[in-house]
Amino acid sequence: MTVFIFNRKFMTSILPLFVQRLATTIPYAVLFAFPVDGSTSRENTRIHIWVVAAVIELFGPFLWVPAQLILLRKVGNAHRTALINPAFLLESDIEHMAERTGALYVFALGVVAVSFLFTMKNSGADSVVGVMILALLIGYNLNHIYFRSEAGSHYKHALRRAWYTGILWTFFHYPLVIATLSLGAIMSPMINIRFSAAEQIVPVETLHSDYKNIYFGSLGVCYLCFAALKILHQEHPDQTPDKTKQPDNKLSDNSRGDSGGGGTEIAESKQLIKKKKHKRNKVPNLSHNTRIALVAALTCLIFAVGFGVSEKYWSVDSMFGFGAAVTSFSVFMMECMDDYFFFS
Template identity: 30%
Template sequence: MAKQSSSLSEPQVADSERVAQSDSEFQDDLSYRHVNLESEDEEDFDAFVQKYGAVKVQYIKKPKVRSWFINKPYALNFFYNGTLYRTRSERGESGKVELFLDLLYVGIVAKLAASATHEPTGTSLLKYVLFFAPIWQVWSDIKDFMNYYFNEDLLQKIYILWILALLLVYTNGTNYMLESNKANATVVVPYILCRLSLGISLLVYSVYVPQHRHQNILYGSLIIVTCCLWIPVIFVSVRAKVGLSFMNLFLENASWCVSYHPYTKKLLKLKYSTAINIEHEVERFGAFYVIAIGEFLYNIVATTAERNFGVGVTEKIGRAIILLLIAYCLLWLYFNGDGSKRAVHACRRSGNTAFLWFFLHMPLISSLILCADAAADLCYEDEIENIGLSYYFTGALCVSLFCLYGLAILDKSIDDETGGEGRNCSRHYLPKFWRLLPRLPVGVIIVCLSVAKLEITKLFGTTMALLVALLAYEIAMSMDSSW
């Protein structure tokens, strides 16, 4: 889940004061000479940016597309002496390409989940996790590569197609993993090439983007080193493959943390450092979450179309409706967050909370898709023939609720503050901790439903009732108590 170009947090400030710095002074430092500071209509956009937490900000103009073939890379966001410099214009064609990427990725992950639910065992679950993690890693790489650099040209489009072609080879190779070293290579080598492509791109971009130069050189070099560590996975025994894979995934994520953590910036005494566009991150992860939730809806429709559910509102149609309500509750639990009207986003609160916010999305998305696939298989059965499917459904829901709790708790609510910026904020019936805490026991209770070996309809119905009650509780306790 590594993110390139994502130095994550800078110290907060009391307001949105802009730096009184002339163009000439800024341009003379590190040759960032093509910047144009915008001044018109900044007040409305400030309110949009500042809603994630106060930060000093200056705006820069994104350059025009000079050529359809090749354009010079350009940093859309960066910190300079504690001030965030960023663009505020539309991302052009990247939004359409991002949706295309997300649809393809969810399709790939759904295929992996279907393979796991076909034989729901602990071994299948382990394979699902090990195959999913590299897919998520590459998705994160592409997301940041497109989001944080201006380069809307033919070369970027070819790069995206190259990565997608490699992923298709990777996904097909998962069907034959462990059959031979050649079969192992069809999984490992495409992933290595995806990562190497990113590492080389970062090193090339470091030449043209001085604002990200030091951190990109560090991360690009670490990517090349970790790629070499994947080669032995092709040849060693199964147990060694598992151990090496987990080690390499850990090192890849650790290398990203080391490269873009604010502490590294301080250690290297960098005047320039990478920055993220928080509202874009929220939008991208939110869109991916919605598509993952869509797996529930797709599987409901596909199951009712392929299986004989009978005429009228039958029991199995009722199960499909229950799954629809479960998906709807999960949708609202994510976007409702902690129920605060105003909060400092995790990505702006501190470097550590920012990294945790990114990392928690990986188990959240993977568990949701596995849950949706297991639910679809359970929906048309007359009774639970394999208890593993039930545990996949309830266990994945439990993991999802734990991740949703973690994501919501990472934001810092300022609704209940008095004076200063919080003087007009609402007060809730319960503090944030008590509003969110029930997500954890509800997740545990849902897993216990599988232990109780409930009949399928009762399993779905009880799960739905718990989630509806949880959502209603959070909405009620988040209301303004002064009303």
């Protein structure tokens, strides 16, 4: 807003963004007219206003770009130059934006990390220590999968690829963060159920179907968002090494001793050839379609097992064990068989 008011050079280019931000703040300002008074009707009204504000903020970037296109058709040549010429556009730090978005996901993972911090006696910690370790393992694996995928060096980042991939990359972080928050939030009552059963606390709370659906649904959405973020990135063909090409072991004519330093050149060439022979030859990475098929199969497995099996066949230990197994398998494939996995 400060730039819009005091720097006329950028007023035209950031006008759509200014309007979008202004429309986003209006619902929050309306909340002051409905203070909390303890009544149910007032609470429902505030929830509806919060939903409207969240929807406007979520889909605002998708309205900002069409607004710029409309302005390009309606305004004159001078304003059109201000919308297109880079000299009249504000620069955006892509690296800084990617780091801040990754930090937001780390904050969401903090809910998973503290999901097992609940009120209980110190002597009762031993009864749920295994479940607590599985919960922490799931959070660590999700963190590893996200940053292993986003920190790759063989792709063009979605924020640099095109304007729509940048918007979609930001958009898919919303369901990813929400799913991670709901996953951590549902872990806390599930661990309480496990603790009550272990300590034989009466009445013993049972595992409801809602817990199971939220748990597996959140985990599946996380994997679905991981796949979507990976699809939005683009690999650099000119920077991707040809892993199927074998190294050329032939010596040059100058290395055969034709010159005075031929002996040294021959020794260096032989040493270079020896190093190339001992170098591990990687198998070519899977194709783009195969990577999509792999992540789709893994996501479908989570949804099918989670929603297809009744809650009476599940326990807190088995649900946490399944989540830890799937995420640990993903990490294992990334680190030990990175040439075959879709995240690499």
